[in-house]
Amino acid sequence: MFGKQIKLFNLFGFRVSIDLSWIIVALLVTWSLAEEMFPRYIEGLPSQTYWWMGALGAAGLFASIIVHELFHSLVARRFGLRMRGITLFLFGGVAEMESEPPSAKSEFFMSIAGPITSVVLGLIFFGIYLVGSAGGWPKPAIGILFYVGAINIILAGFNLVPAFPLDGGRVLRSALWYWKGSLRWATRVASQIGSIFGIVLIVLGVIYFIRGAFLGGIWWALIGLFIRKASQMSYQRVLIRRALEGETVRRFMKREPVTVPPDISIKDLVEEYVYKHHFKMYPVTKDGGLVACITTKEIKAVPRDKWAERKVADVARPCSPENSIGPETDATTALSLMGKTGQSRLMVIEGGRLVGLIALKDLLRFLTIKMDLSEDEAEGHPDPGP
DSSP states (O other), rough: OSSEEEEEEEETTEEEEETTTTEEEEHHHHHIIIIHHHHSSSSOOHHHHHHHHHHHHHHHHHHHHHHHHHHHHHHHHHHOOOOOEEEEEETTEEESSSSSSSSHHHHHHHHHHEEEEEEEEHHHHHHHHHHHHHTTOOOOHHHHHHHHHHHHHHHHHTTTTTTTSSSSHHHHHHHHHHSSSSSHHHHHHHHHHHHHHHHHHHHHHHHHHTTTTTHHHHHHHHHHHHHHHHHHHHHHHHHHHHHTTTOOHHOOBBOOOOBBTSSBBBBIIIIIIIHHHOSSSSEEEOOOOOOOEEEHHHTTTGGGGGGGTTTTHHHOOOOOOTTEEOTBBBHHHHHHHHHHHHHEEEEEEETTTTEEEEEEEHHHHHHHHHHHHHHHHHTTOOOOOO
């Protein structure tokens, strides 16, 4: 979902990061608060004050989003669901799950936790705003408090729209899942509603744009496109999870992988292995034992005029959880790891020995065949569920 991420800090054991797209939103929110909203409702303040208010208001918004996603993550952890962390990006924030919730009950409580948190935050800030107004606090302070309180209530309301993958859509999915006992069917229905909602937002954005609200129109259209795409991708992830469920890495791995010795040059590696086999990753072995792995990424980091001088051992990476996996591991874990690291091949290690390689193309080929043969999905019947 995301591009380049920057880690900010850890909060209750969760990594909090920002996607580079978030910077665009931070600047836009600050500008809109400083140049439009605060001057419209609080008149007569210096321009510099409005900009400070805009910056603090934007900080309050994004802190609120982090708290919103934090409570999603805390509840998810309470139900045993592993979370990758919290990421702020172009359209707000997301608590990244490593897998689907284990039950309809966990889905419901995890989903509703965010909007409840936002409502509570909104009421807290409104309460402080009322105290400040009665106590004669400075206008900039009470203006920021009112904005942060209002934006939390708006955030809760928008997220409760029953359109997947918004929180309200996840609550709807949990109810459908509980009713029919099928996560796949529930996701399909909730995703279809989410896709329709995305189209509505796109149409709304076009109307705003035609009427002259260019920035607002573009913004609503982008949100609509994102929701529509995210809803479709969410359904595809469930189909993939169902297709790979119960399958282990051992079933898909190649048992006699091409390996390279550590003492050959990068030039020989490229000419004798990369150009011959067309793989992007090769295990490095010595005396039958696995010592490291090397990818085309490490090769490209070496200047071409140094290829004859540098050895594979000089640039190869050690084995790690990012490039290796066990043969009895669930295939969905392998697919998730590939997506997370951007690697299309993983070394399969058992008892410290290299026993094979698993490739993304083999997983995708299996998925294509199994989905084509899935009669109940083709006929629109819900599966029996977990």
